[in-house]
Each structure stands twice: as structure tokens, then as C-alpha cells.
Amino acid sequence: MEARDxxxxxxxxxxxxxxxxDVLQQLASRDFTGFPVVDDEDRLLGVVTQRDFVELFQPKSHTVWIPIGLPPFLETLDYGFDLSWNELETELDLARNASKPVKTIMTExxxxxxxDADVDDVLAxxxxxxRDVNRVPVVEDDVIVGIVTRQDVLRALHEERSG
Structure with a gap:
């Protein structure tokens, strides 16, 4: 079985x-969690996922990690506290970033x-x-020709083993 299958x-x-x-609105109306990002020739440049939007609206700089050690534990545990996550800040982040191009937040x-990649390559x-990847773009000469999701692989393996 190959990726094309x-x-x-x-x-x-x-x-x-x-x-x-615009991309956030598109994503909100779909059953999946991300899009491949392409240029004018459909060459794959990156992907943008829900995680990229979450990180956009909850910057890591607002989180303080505090080590807490309590007996009988030998090591401390780190707890993160978000000092600024509130509705007003979210709205300001959205207004500040809404008109920026999606290439500024995509994963490259x-x-x-x-x-022709084997299913084992996709599974790997x-x-x-x-990386916690949910979908694998299929490319030929840097142009996206398809996409394989975890669900696609599981369905195909199930059909192969039960049929």
C-alpha cells in the first residue's frame, strides 16, 4: 500500500x-484541524493548524512556570500560571493579528x-x-497532490486486516 492509495x-x-x-473562519467551518499553505503554483510552503492559532492568542511569554516541591516527592514539579489570559486581551490579539498573512504563523x-511512499513511511x-502530526501532505516536485490523515491510515489498515 502506498500513499497514493x-x-x-x-x-x-x-x-x-x-x-x-479569513483562514480562522474557514477552519471554524471545517471538520478538520488545519490547512496546507501554498504559493501561487500550489507548492507546499507550510501548514497552519488550530495549535498555531492557540499559540497566537496565548503567547508563551504570558506564562510563568513555578517549581513546586512538596514532601515526599524528591523532585519539584513545574506548574504554569497564565498571568494575562482574559477576554479583552484575546480581542486585542485578534484585532492586532487579523489582517496579517497566514504565512506569519504557519509551521514551515x-x-x-x-x-509512492510506503504506508510504513506515513505511519512513521x-x-x-x-511532532504530534495528524495529517501528512503528499507532494510531487514540491507541489501538493494529496493528503493522508491518521483516519485514512487506520481505515485502510482495518479494511486490509478484516477483508
């Missing part, structure tokens, strides 16, 4: 210059496969803990 060929993408507010280092990306 699993992928959805009709991929919904966003353009690198689309405004953050995207793990991809080619159409989806199963890796460090």
Missing part, C-alpha cells in the same frame, strides 16, 4: 497571503511523503510523539 487528492489549501482572520518545517510520521 490512501490520500485524498482534492486537498483544501490556503494561500500564504490569506489573512489570518513540514513532514511530507511522495505518492503519524506515530512519532515529538
Amino acid at each position: 490512501l490520500m485524498t487528492a482534492d486537498v483544501e489549501t490556503v494561500h500564504q497571503d490569506d489573512e489570518i482572520s 518545517d513540514v513532514l511530507t511523503v511522495e505518492p 510520521i503519524l506515530a512519532a510523539d515529538e
